[in-house]
Amino acid sequence: MQKKIEDFLKNQGYTYAVIEPENIIYREEFAAKCRMNYCGRYQKSWSCPPAIGDIEAIKKRANDFPTAILFQKVFPLEDIYDVEGMDAGRKIIMTDTLTLQDDLKKGNAPFFMLAAGSCSLCKECTYPDRPCRFPERMLISMEALGIDVAELARRYQLKYYNGPATVTYFAIVFFGE
Numbered sequence: 274m275q276k277k278i279e280d281f282l283k284n285q286g287y288t289y290a291v292i293e294p295e296n297i298i299y300r301e302e303f304a305a306k307c308r309m310n311y312c313g314r315y316q317k318s319w320s321c322p323p324a325i326g327d328i329e330a331i332k333k334r335a336n337d338f339p340t341a342i343l344f345q346k347v348f349p350l351e352d353i354y355d356v357e358g359m360d361a362g363r364k365i366i367m368t369d370t371l372t373l374q375d376d377l378k379k380g381n382a383p384f385f386m387l388a389a390g391s392c393s394l395c396k397e398c399t400y401p402d403r404p405c406r407f408p409e410r411m412l413i414s415m416e417a418l419g420i421d422v423a424e425l426a427r428r429y430q431l432k433y434y435n436g437p438a439t440v441t442y443f444a445i446v447f448f449g450e
């Protein structure tokens with residue numbers, strides 16, 4: 274599975290690092306920011322708290338895998354206020370993350386993925402009135418678990434900050450073999 278993931282990431286122009294999940298730092302203060310609705314998606318999506326349920330169980334699910342790959346892509350912006358550029362970049366990494374997930378599902382090996390931000394599969398999320406339209410595809414964000422992505426990137430020599438007119442997004446895939 275690792276080769277398949279690495280081939281995909283190379284082909285799509287991602288930078289990545291093979292990591293040990295035990296080195297991921299989950300910060301309660303970051304998870305609290307999620308609960309304080311910093312990104313505006315708290316209580317707005319099936320992919321975000323509180324709908325995702327027990328955060329500790331999700332962390333355990335991730336950390337039970339022996340290996341993971343943290344991947345990143347840098348997107349240029351017109352300036353630091355370029356919200357459209359930020360959205361466009363996030364859509365690209367979300368689409369690529371979902372494509373990788375679809376590819377890996379064709380095999381039988383277990384894996385788990387966390388995305389860059391909230392699910393955006395549907396124009397409008399059905400939360401909370403109707404069930405999720407794509408429960409097998411929707412991805413939980415790294416932010417929802419309070420992962421210290423900057424520290425993780427630093428630990429594995431990935432550049433978290435890539436200049437003022439850029440935005441850098443990360444996602445992660447956990448796997449066994």
Ligand code: SF4
Nearest residue numbers: 319392395398405406
């Ligand atoms: S797949 Fe659709 S309904 Fe499900 S979490 Fe994502 S946006 Fe919401």
